[in-house]
Amino acid sequence: MMSAATEISSPVGVIAGGGAMPFAVADSLAARGVAPVLFALKGACDPVRVERFRHHWISVGQFGRATKLFRSEGCRDLIFIGTLLRPALSEIRLDWGTIRVLGRIMAAFRGGDDHLLSGIGRILEQDGFRMVGIRDVAPDILMPEGCITRATPDPAATADIAMGQEVLRALGPFDIGQAVVVIDSHVVAVEDIEGTDKLLARVARLRGEGRVRAKIGRGVLVKAPKSSQDLRFDLPTVGPTTVDGAAKAGLAGIAIVAGNTIAADSQAMIVAADTAGLFILGLTA
DSSP states (O other), X not given: OOOOGGGOOSSEEEEEOBXXXXXXXXXHXXXXXXXXXXXXXXXXXXXXXXXXXXXXXXXXTOHHHHHHHHHHTTOXXXXXXXXXXXXXXXXXXXXXXXXXXXXXXHHHHSSOHHHHHHHHHHHHHHTTXXXXXXXXXXXGGBOOXXXXXXXXXXXXXXXXXXXXXXXXXXXXXXXXXXXXXXXXXXXXXXXXXXXXXXXXHHHHHHHHTTSXXXXXXXXXXXXXXXXXXXXXXXXXXXXXXXXXXXXXXXXXXEEEETTXXXXXXXXXXXXXXXXXXXXXXXXXX
């Protein structure tokens, strides 16, 4: 695995899914003089925002077309970034390049999301490309260590964080999720396929129904990569929306692993947390 941004070759191919992160990565690369080329996934990538960058459109499953485009652009280094709904095998648009590796693609589908991304990454690497991660291409958008807000965790929150870390370590091998909410040493909710935003909305609903009786301002959202996860793919992400969800869920704060978590729009996230009186803590990896 790569570990230093200076080892990245230019241009870098950004396989871009949905959300803001592909463009944050592209901006970070460009700011350091590394040319980004976006390979925008149809149905996921923002068609307006991608226009700022050199780009090509590809469909999920167009392995042959994608690899030809990567080579034509001189992109040896590739990164997956952005949201993408896991497609069914029947939804994949096959081309001859895909058919050539179909057996390996089907094997990659037999597992969770991390297994799928790692499997596709291995296929690309066997084809001569090099898969890199956020830590390699855009380390400036990762969560730093320590508390980045005015509010800090009290002893109760610290205990909740420790329990949350233990829960995520135990669940990691099962590829279930990357987040858990712990309130007063009780595991209230675990992230599932719906993601962190829906997890926090569920906690807010449970509070509204009176099923969570702890006072407002108690409990922590804890996020961490899965223990067996390839850290080049699908790192946990937090941003202003996460802070808003945590505030609506009545939590005290958010604890995430420093260096292995993407902090999207960090300044807006800090402002939102300070306004809501929440803490955001970067945990030692």
